[in-house]
Amino acid sequence: MLNRELWRSRPEVVQKALEARRSEAPLDELRQADERFRKLQAELDGKKAELNRRSREVGALFSAGKREEGEALRRSLGELSKSIAELEKELTAVRGEVERLELFLPNIPHPSVPEGKDERSNRVERVWGEPPRFAFQPRSHWDLGPALGILDFERAGRIAGARFAVLWGQGAALERALITFMLDLHRSRGWREVYVPFLVNRECLVGTGQLPKFAEDLFRVEGTDFYLVPTAEVPVTNLHRGEILEEETLPRRYCAYTPCFRAEAGSYGRDVRGLIRQHQFDKVELVHLATPETSYQELEVLTHQAEAVLQALGLAYRVVTLCTGDMGFAAAKTYDLEVWLPGQGCYREISSCSNCEDFQARRAELKYRPKGGGKAQYLHTLNGSGLAVGRTLIAILENYQQEDGSVVIPEALRRYLGGQELLAPEP
RNA sequence: GGAGGGGUGGCCGAGCGGCUAAAGGCAGCGGUCUUGAAAACCGCCAUCCCGCAAGGGAUCAAGGGUUCGAAUCCCUUCCCCUCCGCCA
Numbered sequence: 001m002l003n004r005e006l007w008r009s010r011p012e013v014v015q016k017a018l019e020a021r022r023s024e025a026p027l028d029e030l031r032q033a034d035e036r037f038r039k040l041q042a043e044l045d046g047k048k049a050e051l052n053r054r055s056r057e058v059g060a061l062f063s064a065g066k067r068e069e070g071e072a073l074r075r076s077l078g079e080l081s082k083s084i085a086e087l088e089k090e091l092t093a094v095r096g097e098v099e100r101l102e103l104f105l106p107n108i109p110h111p112s113v114p115e116g117k118d119e120r121s122n123r124v125e126r127v128w129g130e131p132p133r134f135a136f137q138p139r140s141h142w143d144l145g146p147a148l149g150i151l152d153f154e155r156a157g158r159i160a161g162a163r164f165a166v167l168w169g170q171g172a173a174l175e176r177a178l179i180t181f182m183l184d185l186h187r188s189r190g191w192r193e194v195y196v197p198f199l200v201n202r203e204c205l206v207g208t209g210q211l212p213k214f215a216e217d218l219f220r221v222e223g224t225d226f227y228l229v230p231t232a233e234v235p236v237t238n239l240h241r242g243e244i245l246e247e248e249t250l251p252r253r254y255c256a257y258t259p260c261f262r263a264e265a266g267s268y269g270r271d272v273r274g275l276i277r278q279h280q281f282d283k284v285e286l287v288h289l290a291t292p293e294t295s296y297q298e299l300e301v302l303t304h305q306a307e308a309v310l311q312a313l314g315l316a317y318r319v320v321t322l323c324t325g326d327m328g329f330a331a332a333k334t335y336d337l338e339v340w341l342p343g344q345g346c347y348r349e350i351s352s353c354s355n356c357e358d359f360q361a362r363r364a365e366l367k368y369r370p371k372g373g374g375k376a377q378y379l380h381t382l383n384g385s386g387l388a389v390g391r392t393l394i395a396i397l398e399n400y401q402q403e404d405g406s407v408v409i410p411e412a413l414r415r416y417l418g419g420q421e422l423l424a425p426e427p
Numbered sequence: 428g429g430a431g432g433g434g435u436g437g438c439c440g441a442g443c444g445g446c447u448a449a450a451g452g453c454a455g456c457g458g459u460c461u462u463g464a465a466a467a468c469c470g471c472c473a474u475c476c477c478g479c480a481a482g483g484g485a486u487c488a489a490g491g492g493u494u495c496g497a498a499u500c501c502c503u504u505c506c507c508c509u510c511c512g513c514c515a
Contacts, residue, residue, distance in 0.1 A: 037477095038476095038477065038478095041476070041477050041484080042477060042478075042483090042484095044477095044484080045476090045477065045478095045483055045484040045485090046483075046484090048483085048484060048485085049482090049483055049484070051495075051496080052483095052484090052496085054495075054496095055445075055495050055496040056445065056446095056496080057495095058445080058495055058496070059445035059446080059495090059496075060445085060446090062445085063445080063446085070495095073495075074494095074495045074496090075495080076495085077495040077496085078495070080495085081494085081495060081496085095476095244437070246437095369437080369455095372455090372456080373455055373456060373472085374456095375474095376437095376474090
């Protein structure tokens with residue numbers, strides 16, 4: 001959510017941001033509703049002030065023993081009381097409208113974000129590692145995986161449907177090893193691990209910005225107020241909802257593993273093959289809570305931490321800054337990490353690291369108390385994948401494949417697989 | 428699922444129809460005192476909304492109701508605690 005002051009007093013700034021994002025958020029409608037809201041509020045407050053004053057008089061008259069005068073005044077207030085109730089109803093409706101519309105305004109991009117309408121305007125910041133060279137035609141993971149007997153889309157389709165996968169044997173173990181490996185790496189560098197519910201309530205999703213606008217991307221458990229988490233960002237960022245944290249305890253750096261569930265509505269026909277786009281996937285997430293002064297520093301820290309995972313695994317990647325038209329709703333600035341996939345012959349997103357500034361903090365009531373006291377302030381929230389586990393598994397298969405179809409296990413991972421060095425076909 | 432108890436300011440806790448935005452304590456901030464600190468004493472110290480301001484309004488888990496007037500009475504929901512039942 002944006003600061004109300006901003007769209008009230010400088011709507012042109014917000015309008016410009018909306019255009020840069022190619023957003024059709026209802027700014028004009030919002031401002032009209034707000035206009036009505038303020039008028040009603042002033043009118044109602046005046047009437048309430050009068051009622052309050054005269055109600056106190058009633059009490060005073062009675063306690064002074066002036067029963068008749070008090071009784072007369074009491075009777076005369078009925079109408080005022082009624083008209084207040086009516087106005088109040090109206091105000092509630094208008095306020096509700098303002099609050100509803102407000103939730104549809106996306107965050108304002110940071111000045112350092114490149115302008116552009118789609119991913120072609122993203123800016124490459126740096127490239128790490130060399131894509132491996134093969135003396136043969138490298139295969140894609142959807143060929144390698146089933147051939148190794150570790151990836152099974154057919155049976156996944158049978159027990160669930162499209163966009164699900166079954167991992168067998170070494171594949172299942174590799175997935176689990178990756179999760180543990182990533183969490184260990186983050187913990188060893190000071191991130192605090194947290195294990196959270198995989199179902200969350202509606203307020204959390206409003207807090208991080210998935211709702212109300214992106215309901216069709218989510219799975220909801222029928223007959224309940226629970227949603228399956230689309231990312232650990234949701235439960236973890238909302239952990240301190242309604243709290244006021246001491247500045248001394250900032251920044252907070254958290255990491256969490258959760259499965260993620262996404263409806264992927266509207267992505268029919270995109271990435272239908274393989275593990276790229278699934279309804280369910282594992283992810284280790286990094287979440288930072290920071291002061292406004294340090295949040296952009298923290299974005300660098302967070303991004304470098306996500307990169308450390310790729311580096312430890314020896315996977316070539318590049319870092320791009322998303323342009324205004326490609327950024328997510330809540331983000332002010334986003335770096336994507338794109339890993340090299342030899343089977344596809346391109347870089348593919350494997351992590352997305354964002355500073356949401358105070359956008360989520362306003363929605364989720366996340367505040368901190370400045371050093372030496374003073375008014376509580378909204379803090380800044382950041383999140384990033386560290387990393388998407390399924391896509392990491394893909395990257396390993398495709399980058400470490402050998403001509404005979406076996407796959408070398410990256411050094412750093414071997415201790416998590418009982419010293420195993422090679423993925424060879426399973427019976 | 429059944430029975431009971433409870434949700435008040437950063438924290439603890441009193442209030443149980445008008446004199447209460449809310450006693451008291453703790454924490455915090457400022458001051459007196461002190462070489463400095465502690466102690467003692469004095470003062471300040473919730474959030475949000477409208478308003479240029481003066482000021483006004485709202486908020487005692489949430490929503491509804493009774494009333495001229497509700498933190499206080501009634502109803503509903505949510506959450507927490509205790510006991511019983513069931514359960515991985």
